[in-house]
Amino acid sequence: MAFAHNPRRRLLLSAGGGLLVSAALLRKAAAADEVEIALSGTANGSEVWFRPRGLLIQPGQTVRWINKDTGNVHTTTAYHPKNGKPLRIPQGADSWNSDYLMPGESFAMTFRVQGVYDYFCIPHEHAGMVGRIIVGSADPAQPPYADTDAKLPPAALSHFPGVADILKTKVVQ
Numbered sequence: 001m002a003f004a005h006n007p008r009r010r011l012l013l014s015a016g017g018g019l020l021v022s023a024a025l026l027r028k029a030a031a032a033d034e035v036e037i038a039l040s041g042t043a044n045g046s047e048v049w050f051r052p053r054g055l056l057i058q059p060g061q062t063v064r065w066i067n068k069d070t071g072n073v074h075t076t077t078a079y080h081p082k083n084g085k086p087l088r089i090p091q092g093a094d095s096w097n098s099d100y101l102m103p104g105e106s107f108a109m110t111f112r113v114q115g116v117y118d119y120f121c122i123p124h125e126h127a128g129m130v131g132r133i134i135v136g137s138a139d140p141a142q143p144p145y146a147d148t149d150a151k152l153p154p155a156a157l158s159h160f161p162g163v164a165d166i167l168k169t170k171v172v173q
C-alpha cells in the first residue's frame with residue numbers, strides 16, 4: 001500500500017477518531033497564529049490604552065483584541081467612513097467595529113490588504129485610545145493619512161506610533 005512507510009498517515013487512514021484529532025490540532029495551530037492586543041487601563045479609568053499600540057503583521061494574519069479591563073468597556077473600531085470617520089485604512093480593505101466589548105470579551109479580524117490601519121476605541125478616542133497596525137509593509141518616510149489629521153482629536157493623533165518605529169520593532173507598547 002502506498003502509505004505503508006508512514007505509520008502516522010496509516011493510523012489516520014485507519015481510524016475515524018484519528019481524523020478528528022487531526023482537525024483539532026489544525027484549529028489549535030490556527031489559534032496560535034493569532035496576535036493579541038489587550039484593551040486595558042488604570043483601575044480608576046484615568047488612563048486607557050491598546051497594548052501593544054503598534055503592531056507589524058503579515059497579510060492573512062489575524063488580530064484578536066481582548067478587553068482585559070475589569071471595570072471598563074472598550075471597542076476596536078477602524079477609522080473608516082462606515083464608522084463615521086475619515087479613511088485611515090488601505091483603499092479596498094475591510095472596515096471593522098467590534099461594538100462594546102465587556103470585560104473578558106474579544107473581537108478578531110483577519111487582515112489581507114497590505115498597508116497602514118489606524119483604529120480607535122469609541123468611548124476613549126478623545127483620551128487617546130488609538131492603535132496602528134501595519135500589514136506587510138508601508139512607506140516609513142511618509143506620515144500616513146496626514147490629509148485627515150485635522151479631523152482627529154489631538155490626543156488620538158499624538159498616540160499613533162510612527163510607521164518607522166513599528167517597522168523596526170514590530171511591536172510598539
Ligand SMILES: [Cu+2]
Nearest residue numbers: 074121124129
Ligand atoms: Cu476604550
